[in-house]
Amino acid sequence: MNKRKMASFRKVLLEQKEILEKQYKDLEEGSLLASQSEFSGEMPFEDEYAASGTTTFERERDLSLSENVKDILKRVNEALERIDSGNFGICELCGDKIIEERLHALPYANLCILCKQKEEKALR
Template identity: 40%
Template structure:
């Protein structure tokens, strides 16, 4: 399946076509990354749940503030990990569907080199720059 997909994936002018091996490596990397992120999210959720059990009785304002800051920081890291997990899973789905490497904004090739460096990319460099300027 990966071999068939690799043959039809778009590339930018001057880039070599995807090989089945290259695409399989990218897919395997994304799956490994997803598993690691799932473990990280589970560990963070467990840690956050443990923190919820503390009643905080007898804490002064500084202790309460520090605990609140730490909890918000852990939540932010968990949200970021979930976002990365969603991106990785979506990239695998795009590989499987044969739409990997097509810019979601302009429908031009994202670029093989860009995808090898950042396999979760869904926008070409031009569209990503435009998005960041907004």
């Protein structure tokens, strides 16, 4: 892959990283604010039981979203490291090139399509 394409992928990854870091921060702050209001007694007693299921659902949803964002952020950072080391666009399992169409769709991809399919099949 030439330097211009590599620089383009770096730019896309850095933009994704910035967006993901903001999403993660927003999710963490939202979770913290929800916890603080719950413990501060801001909710009327009669509403407490009715809202407890909703609160639990929202907390679990936010935790799941936060973990997903954190996982993708980790993959983006790893892709940036692969660019720095010269291994970007190379499958970590078989060593073949990852097709550019895949990298455009998923710039943090670390496996070629064939190896990813094998990995997913093994997880079933």
